[in-house]
Amino acid sequence: MRIVFFGTPAFAVPSLKALLQSGEEIVAVVTQTDKRRGRDHIPSPPPVKEFAMNKGIKILQPANIKDLVFLNELSVMKPDIIAVVAYGKILPLQILKLPPLGCINVHASLLPKYRGAAPIQWAIINGEKKTGITTMLMDEGLDTGNILLQEETEISNEDNAETLGKRLSEMGASLLIKTIKDIKDGSIEPIPQVGTPSYAPPFKKGDGRIDWSKSATEIFNFVRGMYPWPCAYCYLNKGRVKITKVKVLEGSGIPRRVEKAGKGELIVGAGKGLISIIELQPEGKRSMSATAFLQGRKLEKGIFFDEPWVD
Numbered sequence: 001m002r003i004v005f006f007g008t009p010a011f012a013v014p015s016l017k018a019l020l021q022s023g024e025e026i027v028a029v030v031t032q033t034d035k036r037r038g039r040d041h042i043p044s045p046p047p048v049k050e051f052a053m054n055k056g057i058k059i060l061q062p063a064n065i066k067d068l069v070f071l072n073e074l075s076v077m078k079p080d081i082i083a084v085v086a087y088g089k090i091l092p093l094q095i096l097k098l099p100p101l102g103c104i105n106v107h108a109s110l111l112p113k114y115r116g117a118a119p120i121q122w123a124i125i126n127g128e129k130k131t132g133i134t135t136m137l138m139d140e141g142l143d144t145g146n147i148l149l150q151e152e153t154e155i156s157n158e159d160n161a162e163t164l165g166k167r168l169s170e171m172g173a174s175l176l177i178k179t180i181k182d183i184k185d186g187s188i189e190p191i192p193q194v195g196t197p198s199y200a201p202p203f204k205k206g207d208g209r210i211d212w213s214k215s216a217t218e219i220f221n222f223v224r225g226m227y228p229w230p231c232a233y234c235y236l237n238k239g240r241v242k243i244t245k246v247k248v249l250e251g252s253g254i255p256r257r258v259e260k261a262g263k264g265e266l267i268v269g270a271g272k273g274l275i276s277i278i279e280l281q282p283e284g285k286r287s288m289s290a291t292a293f294l295q296g297r298k299l300e301k302g303i304f305f306d307e308p309w310v311d
Helices: 010-021 047-055 068-077 119-125 161-185 216-226 290-294
Strands: 002-007 025-030 035-037 042-044 081-085 103-107 130-137 146-154 232-236 239-249 258-262 265-269 274-282
Touching: 002 010, 002 068, 010 025, 010 047, 010 081, 010 161, 025 047, 025 068, 081 161, 103 161, 119 130, 119 161, 119 216, 130 161, 146 161, 161 216, 216 232, 216 239, 216 274, 265 290, 274 290
Parallel strands: 002 025, 002 081, 081 103
Antiparallel strands: 035 042, 103 130, 130 146, 232 239, 239 274, 258 265, 265 274
16 A cells, blocks of 8 residues: 655654554655754754655655645655654645545544644643544544544553653554554444544743642643653742652642752642652753752752742
8 A cells, every 4th residue: 555654753753663564655754844953053854754764765845735846746656545643734635635545644632632733741731541542534624534543541640741652652653553454454434523622732932831829730740741842840049940850749838939948858839739849950950850959059948939030
């Protein structure tokens, strides 16, 4: 079966790898353009491009997926299926109508919950106990197409967006292969999405600021959902600090006030309950434990995170 694969981030790589291992013919990979990163602004290829280059697969990186030259090149390839995994752009009708067996999307939620760009992060932030993978037949809407297959997984308190994302990426790869097999066998029947939809909009770099008026449990979920990007953060002594791992403690304190800073413990008040900071990263420093952070610092109980002058 001739397949064109659309994907961009590391989340999509296991699906592309699985397609290759399954023996399907990958005629091309479509991915987003290289982004300039770092202080030197050097162009950096997306993970899917790097993988495709190593495997000798034809790569297309259209700046505009409605460009007529690109659409014509795609049409000439005559794909039976287009597989889409975290490509990052909505496909136009011209592409959706091209493959006779349709455009198949791998989405990291149990649709219709968490339609949109950041379903993994929002599921954790909202305290969901389970999520999963949905394969669907794409239409012109935002993740509104008919469902092909779904698979669930639990979200544990040890999960963050990175660990859950890796697990879902492997699940997505496996479910994509099963979906294509069932399509070839004629044993799958697309079904409409049922239930009240919810949405998972993308995050910007500044969206990670912690709201200490929220409960400790909400802050705990927020920190996990924001890791590794854009990462939860706050300010202390006029310096920005990334908060990468916390735990919830019983008790009470004043929101954003340091209630304990000693003996390896850095405890901060929340709207309800207490937050014990386990790992953090001061501005310009490496990530470290709370114990290492407190060594050599005169941090006293009663000082506040996020002083009013900030922002």
